[in-house]
Amino acid sequence: QVQLVQSGxxxxxxxxxxxxxxxxxxxTLTELSMHWVRQPPGxxxxxxxxxxxxxxxxxxxxxxxxxVTMTEDTSTDTAYMELSSLxxxxxxxxxCTTDKGVGNGVVFDPWGxxxxxxxxx
Amino acid sequence: xxxxxxxxxxxxxxxxxxxxFTCQASQDISTYLNWYQQKPGKAPKLLxxxxxxxxxxxxxRFSGSGSGTDFTFTISGLQPEDIATYYCQQYDNLPTFGPGxxxxxx
Numbered sequence: 001q002v003q004l005v006q007s008g009x010x011x012x013x014x015x016x017x018x019x020x021x022x023x024x025x026x027x028t029l030t031e032l033s034m035h036w037v038r039q040p041p042g043x044x045x046x047x048x049x050x051x052x053x054x055x056x057x058x059x060x061x062x063x064x065x066x067x068v069t070m071t072e073d074t075s076t077d078t079a080y081m082e083l084s085s086l087x088x089x090x091x092x093x094x095x096c097t098t099d100k101g102v103g104n105g106v107v108f109d110p111w112g113x114x115x116x117x118x119x120x121x
Numbered sequence: 122x123x124x125x126x127x128x129x130x131x132x133x134x135x136x137x138x139x140x141x142f143t144c145q146a147s148q149d150i151s152t153y154l155n156w157y158q159q160k161p162g163k164a165p166k167l168l169x170x171x172x173x174x175x176x177x178x179x180x181x182r183f184s185g186s187g188s189g190t191d192f193t194f195t196i197s198g199l200q201p202e203d204i205a206t207y208y209c210q211q212y213d214n215l216p217t218f219g220p221g222x223x224x225x226x227x
Contacts (some may be wrong), residue, residue, distance in 0.1 A: 004149060008210035035216070045157075045165065045208055045218040062122070095164055103171040104214030105153035 002027045004096050009017065011118045017084040020115045022096030026117035029053055029077040033099040035108060036070065036081045038092040046092075050099075086119045093117075123147050123211055131224035133225045140196040141224040144209035152188045153212045156207045159221075165208060167199075169194070194222075201226060 003025040012018050024032065035050040049060035051070040058070055069082040079096060093114040100109040124147040134140050144154065151170035157165040167176045169185040172192055182197045196203055204226055209219040 011173075037218075045159075045210075046218045047216045047218065097164075100167070100170070103125060103156070103174065104151075106216050107155050107167065107170045107212075108157070108165070108210065108216075109167040109176070112164075114164055120165070 002032070002098060004098070004110055004116045006034050006094075006096060006112040009116040009118070010040075011120065012086050014087055014119055014121055016086050017082055018086060019056055019080055019082040020094050020096075020117070022079045022081070022112050023060075024079070027077075028074075029072055029079060030074050033106075034070070034072070034079040035097050035099065035106070037095045037097060037108070037109040037111075039095070040089070040092040048081070048094075054082075083117075086117075088119050091117065091119045122215065123150060123213050125209055125217055127207075127219040127222050129222060130220065131223040131225065133227045134199050135227045136199055137215055138199045140199050140203075140224060142194055142207065142224075144192040144194070144219050146190045146192075146211055146213075148213075149189050150213045152185045154185075154187065154192050155210045155212075156183075156185055156194050157198065157208045157210065158203075160205045162224060163178055168207075196224075198202060199224070199226070 007021040030053040033052040036048040071080045096112040097108040102105040126145045154172045156169040159165040186218045206221045206223045
């Protein structure tokens with residue numbers, strides 16, 4: 001059973017960067033495709049991008065291209081998402097989630113508990 | 122990018138009611154459509170994958186159907202614990218989510 005545990009809440013100033021971690025339990029990170037999804041307060045879910053350990057492939061939603069970096073430390077089974085040039089609109093809960101590997105497309109399960117990132121001057 | 126719409130954006134029903142709402146894709150996505158339930162302050166939970174396949178452990182009152190561009194999610198006998206927002210998610214090239222349908226009890 002895969003379990004994802006994320007790092008704690010962050011408060012950042014506009015223009016800064018934030019790095020959120022997601023540690024994998026019960027599985028090896030190299031066997032997983034890790035995705036990141038965010039949710040602004042009171043709003044819906046937005047897919048940001050993914051990193052596939054198996055082939056090193058990264059995919060990003062166009063709006064985050066150039067501003068997001070996704071990395072992994074396979075020695076600790078921890079995935080990271082770094083978002084730079086933060087602005088107030090980046091205030092959101094950030095989730096890591098994996099592709100369950102069932103069905104014919106990308107199916108997100110399980111999910112981390114979420115990390116609230118607040119951008120405020 | 123494929124755009125997803127959901128309707129209605131919110132609904133209110135009584136315990137025991139049959140509840141149905143829809144998700145529409147801007148282009149054909151075959152059955153690459155999943156449904157998630159999200160309760161306040163919690164991460165989303167997978168309920169249905171590939172349009173109609175019930176995730177293990179999910180109550181059978183939840184069901185999904187559809188293919189192509191039009192999809193339907195049904196709760197057959199609404200329960201108080203079903204109060205949540207439900208999101209559809211497609212995977213054709215890159216994943217995208219619908220805006221959600223919020224379900225409340227009357």
